[in-house]
Amino acid sequence: MNKNNDELFINNGLKKILDEKIVSFHMPGHKCGKIYDRLKYTEMLEGLYKTDTTEIPGTDNLHSPEDIIKESILKAEKVFESGKTYYLINGSTCGIEAAIMATCNPGEKLILSRDSHQSAVNACILGDIVPIYVKSEIDKYTNIQRGNSFEDVKKAIDENEDTKVLFLTYPTYYGITFELEKIISYAHDKEMVVVIDEAHGAHLGLSEKLPKTALECGADIVIQSTHKTLPAFTQSSMMHISKEALKSGRVDTDRIEKMLKMTETSSPSYILMQSLEIAVDIYEKYGKELMEELINNINEFKIKIEEINEYTNKTKIKNVDFFKIHNEKDLTKIFISSLEVGLTGYEFEEILRKEHNIQVELSNYSGALMIATIGNEKEDFEKLENALIEIYIKSLEEGRKKIEPVDYPYELIPQMALTPREAFYSRKKKNVKIEESIGKICGENIVPYPPGVCMIAAGEIIPQEIMDYLKYCKKEGMEITGVKDSRFEYIQIID
Numbered sequence: 001m002n003k004n005n006d007e008l009f010i011n012n013g014l015k016k017i018l019d020e021k022i023v024s025f026h027m028p029g030h031k032c033g034k035i036y037d038r039l040k041y042t043e044m045l046e047g048l049y050k051t052d053t054t055e056i057p058g059t060d061n062l063h064s065p066e067d068i069i070k071e072s073i074l075k076a077e078k079v080f081e082s083g084k085t086y087y088l089i090n091g092s093t094c095g096i097e098a099a100i101m102a103t104c105n106p107g108e109k110l111i112l113s114r115d116s117h118q119s120a121v122n123a124c125i126l127g128d129i130v131p132i133y134v135k136s137e138i139d140k141y142t143n144i145q146r147g148n149s150f151e152d153v154k155k156a157i158d159e160n161e162d163t164k165v166l167f168l169t170y171p172t173y174y175g176i177t178f179e180l181e182k183i184i185s186y187a188h189d190k191e192m193v194v195v196i197d198e199a200h201g202a203h204l205g206l207s208e209k210l211p212k213t214a215l216e217c218g219a220d221i222v223i224q225s226t227h228k229t230l231p232a233f234t235q236s237s238m239m240h241i242s243k244e245a246l247k248s249g250r251v252d253t254d255r256i257e258k259m260l261k262m263t264e265t266s267s268p269s270y271i272l273m274q275s276l277e278i279a280v281d282i283y284e285k286y287g288k289e290l291m292e293e294l295i296n297n298i299n300e301f302k303i304k305i306e307e308i309n310e311y312t313n314k315t316k317i318k319n320v321d322f323f324k325i326h327n328e329k330d331l332t333k334i335f336i337s338s339l340e341v342g343l344t345g346y347e348f349e350e351i352l353r354k355e356h357n358i359q360v361e362l363s364n365y366s367g368a369l370m371i372a373t374i375g376n377e378k379e380d381f382e383k384l385e386n387a388l389i390e391i392y393i394k395s396l397e398e399g400r401k402k403i404e405p406v407d408y409p410y411e412l413i414p415q416m417a418l419t420p421r422e423a424f425y426s427r428k429k430k431n432v433k434i435e436e437s438i439g440k441i442c443g444e445n446i447v448p449y450p451p452g453v454c455m456i457a458a459g460e461i462i463p464q465e466i467m468d469y470l471k472y473c474k475k476e477g478m479e480i481t482g483v484k485d486s487r488f489e490y491i492q493i494i495d
Contacts, residue, residue: 026361030231031375062268083243089268093119095223095239098259101127109163115145143408147178173451175333181217199225206291220245233275290374301381337367342400346477356387362450414460423459431490443492445482
């Protein structure tokens with residue numbers, strides 16, 4: 001039966017991308033399956049579709065594991081050194097929502113970093129929780145989030161002594177860490193539960209050259225996106241409860257499990273569970289060796305780029321510098337500023353993909369973020385280096401000049417007029433032109449994506465500065481989600 005398959009649109013589209021052999025500096029961490037091929041997991045994965053099943057005798061049950069799933073999770077607990085681990089089949093989103101709603105009662109406050117993923121705000125809607133935001137520090141040149149200072153978190157805790165839970169993002173999407181151990185110690189002294197979104201840090205335990213993990217810093221509940229920086233399939237994540245949180249009784253695992261049953265599918269994918277198990281296996285058997293190789297490749301790449309930078313600084317060819325590499329505590333996250341060569345990050349991302357077959361994780365106005373994992377190989381960095389040189393030369397030929405960064409108002413936290421829940425359920429919403437929305441109460445979440453962080457949350461008063469920034473960056477290529485009008489000409493307000 002050789003019927004035409006032209007109408008298998010998703011299948012054909014994905015096959016086309018696969019055939020292009022794109023160089024992946026984006027998630028998921030297995031990098032188009034290259035790591036499975038390299039480590040000889042291919043045979044195991046070839047027939048994976050045949051193991052797509054449900055809860056029958058012999059397959060166990062994720063929501064009440066007693067057999068093969070339990071044994072698999074016990075291994076993950078040992079490898080990640082947790083007190084208790086849960087496999088998450090709805091991504092980190094379901095874990096974040098479950099963790100927040102299991103530790104906060106309706107009507108209670110939650111101290112929440114402003115750079116938190118939108119799922120944390122959604123948890124406040126679902127659980128009727130009031131967020132108390134802590135500002136995220138911003139690099140004014142690169143527009144990247146640098147996390148939270150101890151002083152800002154301490155101030156929020158001291159001013160809200162009735163708050164029982166602290167939720168922070170560590171590391172940031174861009175791999176930047178901060179004084180988490182000190183923050184957690186202070187929060188514990190105040191008898192608070194500390195929940196950490198470590199979506200972008202599942203790999204940190206693979207090398208002492210990387211920052212400490214959130215569990216090592218003393219966090220009570222940690223949610224990791226195993227698929228982002230380790231070789232699991234997309235939507236495969238884990239939640240870890242620390243040994244100390246279990247021993248002290250700070251975390252009620254019964255409530256966690258009940259919430260997971262609400263936020264996670266009742267028909268969990270066995271294919272995704274297998275991918276988690278494979279990721280744990282690779283982590284344990286090959287992870288440290290592969291991470292050492294990756295760090296060496298990254299350092300060699302940085303040295304070569306720095307040599308080019310030094311040369312251009314000496315010669316000052318047409319007053320155009322080379323790309324600037326920003327690579328801080330988590331070495332596997334590489335932010336490349338493109339303003340020096342006369343390109344916005346959005347233009348830079350498009351050129352890399354269309355002309356050099358390289359896909360980045362995200363771009364902002366100032367540059368693009370590369371996520372490197374143990375699935376990347378030396379050849380990937382060589383192709384990236386060559387692409388940067390070619391783009392630079394072309395910029396010189398076109399006479400491009402350095403672009404100044406735009407003012408990034410992420411540190412401005414809008415005033416909350418209504419809680420996220422009150423705003424979500426309000427029936428007094430109407431659409432108005434962007435220009436008419438200033439000073440009004442926002443009726444929807446405005447979320448540049450990625451990284452999926454609310455710049456204006458529903459219920460907040462819309463500031464002129466943030467709206468000007470969003471309008472400008474949208475025109476330049478920023479993608480904005482959460483809003484009803486994808487063209488971002490109208491916005492919902494609460495009248």
